[in-house]
Amino acid sequence: MNILLATDGSRFATQALEYLRDFPFPQAGRCHLVTVLDKRAFKARKKSDLSDEDKDWLKQAKKEIREEGADFLEQQARVLRDRGREVHTLVRTGHPADEIVQAAADVDADLVIVGSHGWTAAKRFMLGSVSDKVLQYAPCSVLIVKQPDEQTSIYSDKVLKILLAYDDSQPAKRAVEFMAALPLGNDTHIRALSVLPVIHMFRQDIKQRLSWVWQEKKRAAKAALKRIAKEERWGHLQVETELLEAEDVSQAILDTASRDHSDLIVTGHKGKGAIDRFLLGSVIGNISHHAQCSVLAVRPKK
Amino acid sequence: MEQSLLQWFVDESLLQNLLADQPTWILLLLIVVCIVMLSKGADWMVDGVVDLATRTGMPKIVIGATVVSLGTTLPEAFVSVMAAYMGNPGLALGNGVGSIIADTGLIFGLTCVLAAVPVNRYILNRTGWVQVGSATLLVVIAVWMLLTAAEGEQPMLVRPVGFFFLALLAGYLYITYVWARQGGSVMLEDNGETEELRGLALCWLMVTGGLILIILGARVLVPAASEIALRFGVPEDVIAATMVAFGTSLPELMTAVAAVRKGHPEITVGNIVGADVLNVLFVIGAAAAAAPLAIPDNFYHFHFPAMLILLFSFRAFISMNTDGMFKRWQGVWLLSVYVIYIFLQYALNIEGAH
Numbered sequence: 001m002n003i004l005l006a007t008d009g010s011r012f013a014t015q016a017l018e019y020l021r022d023f024p025f026p027q028a029g030r031c032h033l034v035t036v037l038d039k040r041a042f043k044a045r046k047k048s049d050l051s052d053e054d055k056d057w058l059k060q061a062k063k064e065i066r067e068e069g070a071d072f073l074e075q076q077a078r079v080l081r082d083r084g085r086e087v088h089t090l091v092r093t094g095h096p097a098d099e100i101v102q103a104a105a106d107v108d109a110d111l112v113i114v115g116s117h118g119w120t121a122a123k124r125f126m127l128g129s130v131s132d133k134v135l136q137y138a139p140c141s142v143l144i145v146k147q148p149d150e151q152t153s154i155y156s157d158k159v160l161k162i163l164l165a166y167d168d169s170q171p172a173k174r175a176v177e178f179m180a181a182l183p184l185g186n187d188t189h190i191r192a193l194s195v196l197p198v199i200h201m202f203r204q205d206i207k208q209r210l211s212w213v214w215q216e217k218k219r220a221a222k223a224a225l226k227r228i229a230k231e232e233r234w235g236h237l238q239v240e241t242e243l244l245e246a247e248d249v250s251q252a253i254l255d256t257a258s259r260d261h262s263d264l265i266v267t268g269h270k271g272k273g274a275i276d277r278f279l280l281g282s283v284i285g286n287i288s289h290h291a292q293c294s295v296l297a298v299r300p301k302k
Numbered sequence: 303m304e305q306s307l308l309q310w311f312v313d314e315s316l317l318q319n320l321l322a323d324q325p326t327w328i329l330l331l332l333i334v335v336c337i338v339m340l341s342k343g344a345d346w347m348v349d350g351v352v353d354l355a356t357r358t359g360m361p362k363i364v365i366g367a368t369v370v371s372l373g374t375t376l377p378e379a380f381v382s383v384m385a386a387y388m389g390n391p392g393l394a395l396g397n398g399v400g401s402i403i404a405d406t407g408l409i410f411g412l413t414c415v416l417a418a419v420p421v422n423r424y425i426l427n428r429t430g431w432v433q434v435g436s437a438t439l440l441v442v443i444a445v446w447m448l449l450t451a452a453e454g455e456q457p458m459l460v461r462p463v464g465f466f467f468l469a470l471l472a473g474y475l476y477i478t479y480v481w482a483r484q485g486g487s488v489m490l491e492d493n494g495e496t497e498e499l500r501g502l503a504l505c506w507l508m509v510t511g512g513l514i515l516i517i518l519g520a521r522v523l524v525p526a527a528s529e530i531a532l533r534f535g536v537p538e539d540v541i542a543a544t545m546v547a548f549g550t551s552l553p554e555l556m557t558a559v560a561a562v563r564k565g566h567p568e569i570t571v572g573n574i575v576g577a578d579v580l581n582v583l584f585v586i587g588a589a590a591a592a593a594p595l596a597i598p599d600n601f602y603h604f605h606f607p608a609m610l611i612l613l614f615s616f617r618a619f620i621s622m623n624t625d626g627m628f629k630r631w632q633g634v635w636l637l638s639v640y641v642i643y644i645f646l647q648y649a650l651n652i653e654g655a656h
Contacts, residue, residue, distance in 0.1 A: 197388035197389070197390075198315075198388075199314070199381060199384050199385055199388065199390070199393065200314035200315040200317070200318050200525075201314040201377075201380070201381050201384070201521070202377070202381060202520070202521065202524045202525070202546060202549035202550060203318070203524050203525045203528040203541075203545070203546045203549070204381055204385070204393060204546060205318075206528060206538050206541055206542045206546050207393065207542040207546050207547070208385075208390060208393060209538075210538060210539055210542050211393075213390070213598075214390075217389075246315070247314060247315045
């Protein structure tokens with residue numbers, strides 16, 4: 001598995017690095033560490049405003065920052081090399097999210113890992129979030145690492161608790177495949193969760209639950225959950241299942257994650273268009289914004 | 303704080319859980335409060351519309367068909383879009399079609415039986431065509447989808463159809479405005495009394511405030527009444543077919559009652575005609591635009607025909623009534639069709655549209 005880890009030197013990026021170090025990813029494949037020097041920081045009003053001396057200074061400064069970035073990456077790479085991984089480093093200049101997405105395509109990554117700053121909605125709106133954009137545009141799966149500050153390892157407990165949000169769609173099936181391919185240890189608990197959306201407004205839920213379409217749906221969802229839990233490729237792992245009915249699917253997933261103290265939420269990425277996202281919101285977007293733990297969105301490589 | 307407020311707005315299950323924990327007498331009290339809210343809201347709105355009509359010279363029927371109808375169909379549109387988005391096409395399409403049937407058959411039928419309703423032919427002749435036309439268009443598209451659907455596949459109202467309806471909705475609102483401006487000067491309504499009129503701003507405030515009260519009242523009344531009914535052991539399917547189904551038509555009903563009581567039945571006519579158009583173009587249009595709606599079989603052989611019978615009768619009555627009044631027997635006809643429709647739905651055990 002080719003993994004690209006984006007770092008900006010913040011403690012959130014360090015958490016992401018620790019995650020890459022400790023999580024049972026397959027040993028085979030390369031790791032790439034990338035850092036992006038934000039081009040906007042170097043923008044002068046106009047090139048011609050600068051004297052030659054200034055230009056030289058600017059050039060020098062850029063070079064130094066690049067070198068510093070490269071040194072920093074080497075340092076970080078050592079952590080991973082100690083664990084026997086093949087690590088490459090990469091310094092790029094430009095817009096962070098664009099460059100991360102581009103780098104993922106360039107190195108043929110299967111997974112991009114980014115840290116999350118845990119910004120509030122207002123700040124996200126004003127500044128735009130790099131992890132959001134990477135989640136939306138990356139050509140492969142994305143892992144957004146989030147850890148409570150007091151937590152020292154990637155597990156909150158002795159075991160790794162994974163919540164798999166499953167709706168029997170193609171993307172969800174891919175998420176199962178992705179997880180089953182990981183060398184997960186015996187200390188892993190997986191819970192597969194399906195949430196059926198109901199509408200409570202005007203008590204339409206009474207009407208909805210009575211209809212045969214709904215009964216059919218519920219039966220199908222139960223069967224699908226049972227099927228994936230029984231699949232052989234999980235090997236020795238126990239997979240628990242749960243079926244919920246809720247008005248807000250993402251909220252139900254988040255509630256279950258916090259009830260179980262899950263360490264990771266895994267879900268398939270549906271790749272909705274911009275209009276759909278604007279009109280309807282995206283479950284994965286909501287989860288990645290509000291989850292207390294890390295979130296893995298699985299999508300096929302482009 | 304603002305986040306929790308927003309949650310109350312979006313997540314109805316919070317309200318439902320809160321109601322489920324209350325003792326019965328509080329629920330009964332709440333129902334009374336809601337009914338008061340509904341009737342007060344409807345009163346204010348009707349008063350506002352009447353003064354608004356006199357001030358602007360726009361016929362009441364036009365305001366009924368636009369402002370009032372938009373307001374009363376809003377909850378339906380919201381529920382239907384949510385249902386479509388959540389993959390429940392039966393609810394979205396059923397709410398639209400079911401509301402047309404309930405509005406035209408039950409509410410307008412009842413109004414005609416209880417009060418003398420004038421036919422404003424100048425307006426109704428044209429908007430009446432839009433009303434029948436939009437529903438017919440829906441059925442024609444649905445039938446076309448049935449004919450072109452591949453073997454074993456369910457016919458769908460695809461998203462382009464939804465966007466097409468929304469475009470038609472914009473056109474409809476514009477053309478009503480144009481007609482109203484033409485018609486407004488021709489026929490100022492005979493409001494003999496020269497009462498003091500309220501200011502324009504106050505009129506609008508009363509109309510919107512009334513609408514908000516109506517919508518809020520209906521939104522709390524339905525779950526509270528359903529909860530009570532559940533406690534008294536009423537079977538769920540009965541509740542679904544009565545209270546829940548009725549919930550989205552409640553605003554139209556309250557408007558009709560207030561309008562008739564205050565002697566302005568034109569508002570009801572406008573509201574019904576407008577609501578029928580909006581149920582197709584706005585409710586079903588927006589829902590189909592959000593997600594493709596599958597059309598269940600029983601719509602073709604039961605719900606669509608019932609809707610068309612009611613609408614074409616209504617349309618025929620407009621042309622027949624050359625003396626400018628709806629007849630009582632016409633109301634009885636609409637009402638009977640509605641009752642037979644409901645009865646058959648039970649007798650044949652057909653999945654409800656509404």
